[in-house]
Amino acid sequence: MDLAGRPMARTATREDRTASVPPLSAQLLPQVQSAAAAAGDALAAGKSVVISGAAGTGKSAVLARVLGQLSGEYSVLRLRGAASLSEKPFGGLFWLLSELPPETLSNPVYVLQFVRRVLEEKAAGGRLVLAIEHAEDLDSVSIAILLQLCRGGCAQMLATVRNVAACPEDFVHWWAGDPVHREDLIPLRPSGTRLLLEGMAGAPVSSRLLMEVQARSLGNPRLAALFFEEQLLARTVLKRRGIWVWTGSVSYAGTLAERVDSETGTLGSAERLAVETLALTGGLPLEVLLRLADPAAVERLEESALVEASGQPRALRLKDPLLAEAAAALVPHGRAAEIRARIASRSASREDIAAPSGAFGAAPGTGGREGQLLGLLPGEPRFMAVLRAARELAACGQWLEAIRSASMCLDTVLINPAAPGLQRSVLSELFHIFLSCGELRLAASLLEHTDSFLSGMEILGSNDLCEGMVQVLGGRADRALDYLQRALVQLDQEETPELAQLAATAAAYACVLLKDRRAGLDYLDVAAVAGKIRAAEDSTGAAADLIRCFSGLCAARGMAGDPDTVTVPSGGCASLPAESAGLQDQRSGRSCTSAGAKQTVARLPVLAAAALQGCSGAAEMLREEVRGCSGTAADMYLDLARGLLESDVPCMLSAAETATVLGHFLIAYEAAGGAARRAREQSDRQGLRAARRIENASYRMLLAANSVTDRLLELSEFERELALGAAAGRSSSHLGTALHLSPRTIDWHLGRIFQKLRVSGRAELRECLKTERQQT
Structure with missing residues (x-):
C-alpha cells in the first residue's frame, strides 16, 4: 500500500475543505436520529437524559438536535465541563456565582438557594433544561448542586458523557438509581459507516x-x-462510473497530520519515541518495548489513553488504528530508519513484533492457513477436519451433512475470534459452501455476521460481489445489480480478472431477469474481456464454479455471449450448451449421474431454471442429477422435477414453499405459477389458492417495485383509499356508507385491488404494510 505523508500530498486550503463535504454534524445518522427522538420524548415526559458514548460518536449532534426541537415552553441553560476546571470547587458554575461574596461559597445551602433563584428568574416560568456537555469534567460540588436542582423538580438535565465511570460519584449514583433516560451511542457497524460515507460523497x-x-x-x-474527507481531498479515492473506489494509496496530510500533532505533540521525547516505535512495528510485547524505550515513559503511556495492552505475554499497541498508521506514515524517513536500527541492535526477533491489526494489516497467506488455525482455535485438529469434511460433502451433494459441519465451523469462528485474515479465509470458504448447498438464507446470514465485526471484514474478495450473488441467485435482480456494479468497478481498479469475470457474468444474469438484453450482452462482453470461460474439466475453484453457474443461467433464459454455442428456438427457451451449463453431454457417452460424480454449484440451479422455462429434457436431467443428494435444497429440486414431469400440484407447491424458506424467490414464484396453472386445469381449488398465496408472496420479494407500498402508488386515489381503509380493518359496509356505495360494489372493487397488489385479502394486505413499514 502506498502511504502519502506530508511531503507527497497537497495540503487542502480552508476553502477546499469547506466546499468538499458537509460537516459531520450535518450527517444525521440513523442512530443520532433515533437517540434524539428518544431523548426528546423523555424530556417531554419530565425525565432527565444522559447521552453517553466515546468521543466522535455523535453526542453533540444528538444534543443539538434535541435542543433545536424543543418548543417555546422550555428555557435552556447551557454548561460545558472542562478538564482545567474539574478540580476547582464550583468551577462549572463560576460565571453564575461570581456575584456572591467569596465567604458565602462555604455554605452549600446558601449557594443552592442562590442558584435556584437565579435559574428560576432566567427560566421566566418555562421548563428549565440544563444542557451540559462533558459532564465528567464538571467538579463534584457543581454536580452536587445541579443534581439537587433536578431531584427537587426545579430543572431537567440533558447531559453528554464520554465515560460515566469518570464522573463524580454523586453523578454515577444519580445516573444509575433515579428515573433517568439513558442513550448509549455505540460505534457504527459497517452498514452505518456506509450511510455516513455515501451521505458525505453523494454517491x-x-x-x-x-x-x-x-x-x-x-x-x-x-x-x-x-x-474519508482527507482521501477525497487528496484524490486517493476515485470515482469510477459513479462509484467511489479504493485505490490502495493513503494520504495522511492535512487534518490527519494535525490530529497526530495534537495527540502526540505534548509528549516528551521519551514518550514520543515509544509511540513512534509502536506505530512503526504495529505493536510489541512489553518486555521488548522496555528494551527499546524508557520504562518510565512506557508506564506513563500505559496510564494514558493512547496505548492498550492485550494478550499473554502482555503486548502493547496504540489504541487507535487510524492514529497508529498516521503516526507511522508521518515519522521522517531518517528517524524511522534510526528506530528500526535500534530494534535490530537490541536483537528484537521478527517473532517479537505483533502483526498489525485491521483490514490494512498483513493477512495470513493461504499456504499456512491450516497451521495458523491449529494454533489459534481450541480443539483445532477437529475444527480442521470438520471444515474439510464440509467442503468435500458439499462437492459430493451431501448437503445436509455439509450444512451441519459448516454451521459448526461458523459458530466456532464467531465464538473464538482469531486473526482478521484467518477469519476472512474461513468465512469465505463457508460462504461458498452455503452457496454450493443452495442455502441462500444461510449465505446471507453469514454476510450479516461480517457486519458485526467492528473493524469490518470482506470475504471472497468483495462483500459487494457476495451480496450481489446471493440476491441474483434468489431472483432479486434489481438489488443484485446495485451490489454487482459496485463490485465490478472496485475489481477493475484492483485488476482481479477472475473475480471481475464472475461479477460481470452475475450482472449479465441480473440484466436477463430485468429483461434488459442489451445491458446483459454488454456485461457478457466485459466477462469475455476479463477471460474466456473455460470448460469444467479445465477450471476449478469457487469462482470458476460460480462463473459456470451464471453463464449457464444466462443460457437457460435465452442469452449467451457466444451465439455459436446457444440456439434460441421459437419458443424462446435456449438449448443449453454443455460447457456453459456445467453439464455432461449425454451424446458423448459419459454419464453425468454416476454415483461418484461430484456435484457443483453450477449444475442444479441451471437445470432448474431450464426446466421452469420449459426446455426439453431439463426436468428429466434435474431429477437424475439430484438423486443421491441430501438436504433441503435437494428436496426442493426433486419436488420441482417430479411436479413438472408428473403435473403434480402438491409436489410443485412443496418445491415453492421450500424455495421460499431457502431464499430462492424466483424458483418459488415460477414453481407456484406452474402449480396454479396445473391446479386450474385439474379444478383443484384448494391447490389453486395455496399456489396463488405463494406466488403473490414471492412476487413481492423479487423487485423493490413489487412491494405493496410501491404498488399502492400505482392505484387511483379512490382505489388507494379503499385499500388503506380495508387494511385498517373497516368493513365493506362502513366503507360503502362513506362512499355511498353498496357493500357488494365495495367487495368487487377490493377484489380487483387485491389482484393489483398481489395479496389474498385484507389480512395479508395489513400484514404486508406493517412488515414493509418496519423494514424502512
Missing part, C-alpha cells in the same frame, strides 16, 4: 473502500469522516 461506495475506512475508524463516525 455509492464500494465495500473495499468501506472496509478500509471501517478498519481505521473502528466505527467512530468522526474518525471515519475525517479519514
Whole structure:
C-alpha cells in the first residue's frame, strides 16, 4: 500500500475543505436520529437524559438536535465541563456565582438557594433544561448542586458523557438509581459507516473502500469522516462510473497530520519515541518495548489513553488504528530508519513484533492457513477436519451433512475470534459452501455476521460481489445489480480478472431477469474481456464454479455471449450448451449421474431454471442429477422435477414453499405459477389458492417495485383509499356508507385491488404494510 505523508500530498486550503463535504454534524445518522427522538420524548415526559458514548460518536449532534426541537415552553441553560476546571470547587458554575461574596461559597445551602433563584428568574416560568456537555469534567460540588436542582423538580438535565465511570460519584449514583433516560451511542457497524460515507460523497461506495475506512475508524463516525474527507481531498479515492473506489494509496496530510500533532505533540521525547516505535512495528510485547524505550515513559503511556495492552505475554499497541498508521506514515524517513536500527541492535526477533491489526494489516497467506488455525482455535485438529469434511460433502451433494459441519465451523469462528485474515479465509470458504448447498438464507446470514465485526471484514474478495450473488441467485435482480456494479468497478481498479469475470457474468444474469438484453450482452462482453470461460474439466475453484453457474443461467433464459454455442428456438427457451451449463453431454457417452460424480454449484440451479422455462429434457436431467443428494435444497429440486414431469400440484407447491424458506424467490414464484396453472386445469381449488398465496408472496420479494407500498402508488386515489381503509380493518359496509356505495360494489372493487397488489385479502394486505413499514 502506498502511504502519502506530508511531503507527497497537497495540503487542502480552508476553502477546499469547506466546499468538499458537509460537516459531520450535518450527517444525521440513523442512530443520532433515533437517540434524539428518544431523548426528546423523555424530556417531554419530565425525565432527565444522559447521552453517553466515546468521543466522535455523535453526542453533540444528538444534543443539538434535541435542543433545536424543543418548543417555546422550555428555557435552556447551557454548561460545558472542562478538564482545567474539574478540580476547582464550583468551577462549572463560576460565571453564575461570581456575584456572591467569596465567604458565602462555604455554605452549600446558601449557594443552592442562590442558584435556584437565579435559574428560576432566567427560566421566566418555562421548563428549565440544563444542557451540559462533558459532564465528567464538571467538579463534584457543581454536580452536587445541579443534581439537587433536578431531584427537587426545579430543572431537567440533558447531559453528554464520554465515560460515566469518570464522573463524580454523586453523578454515577444519580445516573444509575433515579428515573433517568439513558442513550448509549455505540460505534457504527459497517452498514452505518456506509450511510455516513455515501451521505458525505453523494454517491455509492464500494465495500473495499468501506472496509478500509471501517478498519481505521473502528466505527467512530468522526474518525471515519475525517479519514474519508482527507482521501477525497487528496484524490486517493476515485470515482469510477459513479462509484467511489479504493485505490490502495493513503494520504495522511492535512487534518490527519494535525490530529497526530495534537495527540502526540505534548509528549516528551521519551514518550514520543515509544509511540513512534509502536506505530512503526504495529505493536510489541512489553518486555521488548522496555528494551527499546524508557520504562518510565512506557508506564506513563500505559496510564494514558493512547496505548492498550492485550494478550499473554502482555503486548502493547496504540489504541487507535487510524492514529497508529498516521503516526507511522508521518515519522521522517531518517528517524524511522534510526528506530528500526535500534530494534535490530537490541536483537528484537521478527517473532517479537505483533502483526498489525485491521483490514490494512498483513493477512495470513493461504499456504499456512491450516497451521495458523491449529494454533489459534481450541480443539483445532477437529475444527480442521470438520471444515474439510464440509467442503468435500458439499462437492459430493451431501448437503445436509455439509450444512451441519459448516454451521459448526461458523459458530466456532464467531465464538473464538482469531486473526482478521484467518477469519476472512474461513468465512469465505463457508460462504461458498452455503452457496454450493443452495442455502441462500444461510449465505446471507453469514454476510450479516461480517457486519458485526467492528473493524469490518470482506470475504471472497468483495462483500459487494457476495451480496450481489446471493440476491441474483434468489431472483432479486434489481438489488443484485446495485451490489454487482459496485463490485465490478472496485475489481477493475484492483485488476482481479477472475473475480471481475464472475461479477460481470452475475450482472449479465441480473440484466436477463430485468429483461434488459442489451445491458446483459454488454456485461457478457466485459466477462469475455476479463477471460474466456473455460470448460469444467479445465477450471476449478469457487469462482470458476460460480462463473459456470451464471453463464449457464444466462443460457437457460435465452442469452449467451457466444451465439455459436446457444440456439434460441421459437419458443424462446435456449438449448443449453454443455460447457456453459456445467453439464455432461449425454451424446458423448459419459454419464453425468454416476454415483461418484461430484456435484457443483453450477449444475442444479441451471437445470432448474431450464426446466421452469420449459426446455426439453431439463426436468428429466434435474431429477437424475439430484438423486443421491441430501438436504433441503435437494428436496426442493426433486419436488420441482417430479411436479413438472408428473403435473403434480402438491409436489410443485412443496418445491415453492421450500424455495421460499431457502431464499430462492424466483424458483418459488415460477414453481407456484406452474402449480396454479396445473391446479386450474385439474379444478383443484384448494391447490389453486395455496399456489396463488405463494406466488403473490414471492412476487413481492423479487423487485423493490413489487412491494405493496410501491404498488399502492400505482392505484387511483379512490382505489388507494379503499385499500388503506380495508387494511385498517373497516368493513365493506362502513366503507360503502362513506362512499355511498353498496357493500357488494365495495367487495368487487377490493377484489380487483387485491389482484393489483398481489395479496389474498385484507389480512395479508395489513400484514404486508406493517412488515414493509418496519423494514424502512
